[in-house]
Amino acid sequence: MNETLEVIRSRRSIRAFKPEQINEEELKEILEAGIYAPSATNKQPWHFTVVQNKKLLNRLSESFKELARKSEDDYVKRVGENEKFHVFYNAPTVILISGDNTNHYAAVDCAAAMENMLLAAEALNIGSCWIGFIAYLLNSEEGKEYLKELGIPEGYKQIHAAAIGYKKVNISKALPRKENSINYIR
Ligand SMILES: Cc1cc2nc3c(=O)[nH]c(=O)nc-3n(C[C@H](O)[C@H](O)[C@H](O)COP(=O)(O)O)c2cc1C
Structure with missing residues (x-):
């Protein structure tokens, strides 16, 4: 199979990382992608923030969980109550993508950037997981101080994040994909 198509097929969300x-x-290659x-x-209404400071990543995870515990959504609440849960799965690198508030397509454009990065990571045999959860925290009242600490530019808000690191597990089997989601009119 074509190498690019192979990468697209083999990328899986990785939720266990080696510490190195x-x-x-x-x-650089991942960010460039x-x-x-x-x-x-x-x-290009995006801004990328690379966080490799373990203490800060742990603080972000704890603050997210504190907020999640107050959620009215049962699933989110249970996540917050799970002692073992780390919102970034202890990945050594996290890339946050924030988007320009004035740009109507920011969320879509940032998602395109995110998928490119996940595919680049897979091409390098590096594990990755898209992390939407952290936006709950960073776009909340409690998250405002973190936005400053992270240097997110004024007028930008947190949109997507990725946990990145060497894979501790290899997942080859994809979750089942919905059938009948393609219609042909010829
Ligand atoms: C917008 C978005 C947000 C996501 N947020 C999370 C998240 O916060 N935590 C997580 O573990 N996975 C998250 N995921 C990953 C999905 O759960 C995963 O892509 C899906 O189950 C399909 O599995 P696959 O990536 O292995 O194909 C997110 C995916 C997307 C597209």
Whole structure:
């Protein structure tokens, strides 16, 4: 099979990582893939923040869980109550993508950048998991101080995040995909 198609097929959400850090070259390649994503009218309404500070990642996870415990959503609440749960699965690198509040397509463009990065990671045999949960915290009242600490630019809000690191597990089997989601009109 074509190499790119193979990467698309084999990417899985990885939720267990080795503690060692990915190397700088690999990190650069992943970020570069992000910024080469398409964006509506080429506005590139994104900002990438790489966090490799374990203490900060742990604090973010604990604050997320504290907030999750107050959620009215049962699933989110249970996640917050799970002592073992870490919102980034203890990955050594987390990339946050924040989006320009004034751009209508920011969430879509940032998602395109995110998927490019996950595929680049897979191409390098690096594990990744898209983390939507952390936006609950970072876009909340409690998250405001973190936005400052993280240096998220004024006028940007947290949109997507990825946990990245060397895979501790290899998942080859994809979760079942919905059938009948394609219609042909010829
Ligand atoms: C917008 C979005 C948000 C997600 N947020 C989370 C998350 O917070 N935590 C998590 O473990 N997985 C998260 N995922 C990963 C999905 O659970 C995963 O992609 C899906 O179950 C399919 O599995 P696969 O990625 O292995 O194909 C998210 C995926 C997307 C697209």
